[in-house]
Amino acid sequence: MRNGTHSVGGCSSSTSIRNQQNIEDDRMIAVVLSEEYNKLDGSIGGRLSSLAPLPHVPRINTYIPNVSDASLDHQRLLQRLNVYGLYEVKVSGDGNCQFRALSDQMYKSPDHHKHVRKEIVKQLKDCRSLYESYVPMNYKRYYKKMAKSGEWGDHVTLQAAADKFGAKVCLLTSFRDTCFIEIHPQGQSPQRELWLSFWSEVHYNSLYEMRDAQIQRRPRRRHWLF
Template sequence: MAEGKHQKINSDKLPHWKKPGRERDISELRAELDVLGLKIVQVTPDGNCFFRALADQLEGNEDKHEKYRNMVVRFIKNNREMFEPFVEDEVSFDEYRRSMGQEGNWSGHVELQAASLATHCNICIHRHGSPSLYAQNFDVHEAPQIHL
């Protein structure tokens, strides 16, 4: 993955696992990724990080995150019957879709699946202190696997 931009971030607004000082805590994750021939590269932690990582892996440029957010939201909209059952009950599908279309809104499992299907890639999300998440929608011989 390409190196991300360096920005001053107010650490009081970040989740506990993204606060400065966590770098030494990820040595175990770094070792696991080394075995796979992967490395950790920071992307801007601004709520667009899933889409930034996706853009970085697919185009080598995290700044194209908006393109991937729009692609994923459009895919969800066009495949409503597939995704609507997984939208929280207290939020209408249209409300959810509009919200996800806005920059800075965090993605979840629905967006992971939609991104895999929209980009025709299997996706593995490696997480510190938790099992990896997979969107394995294609045979390994018919689609690439990207790691976020």
């Protein structure tokens, strides 16, 4: 989450410089996202059950990797996809990717991302006590910001999704020390599993076993970026 506060004198100038740097960072990430996905094709077989999950800690987005780190992270994620025989259904990198990937898992289409975001934000608003301690900013400001199209989802919204939809959210990640994360719904048994890949702090996609993807999916046009 990037938040600049305007003030007088040097502070205003400093904020302008930071905002410009943020724009440049977003452009660089978009370029990497486009170039790296052009390299992705088929994977080898494997089983999801062989993955050992680590505990999940909800948190907001605070760090965006530089281009070099992002590229290395993506190569690590591709290797893990191959090892476990998993297939990504790629969604647009327009700031709504987490919600698009969740939509694809639930409705077999990323196009219902606005509805998914609306339901998650409602969960954040209605169950404030479950999430507020994980948000180091004004909580009302946080969930109102998260309601906007294009606002990146975070690990707090993933927990809210698990709770709202009664689902175990499973993440195959590009983190160096954390290959697999499970997010369990609080106070209830999961009724379904939602599988996502997570190119750490950059992008989410919808995830399937290669066998299931071949049965369920027809070829799709590539449209990761608008």
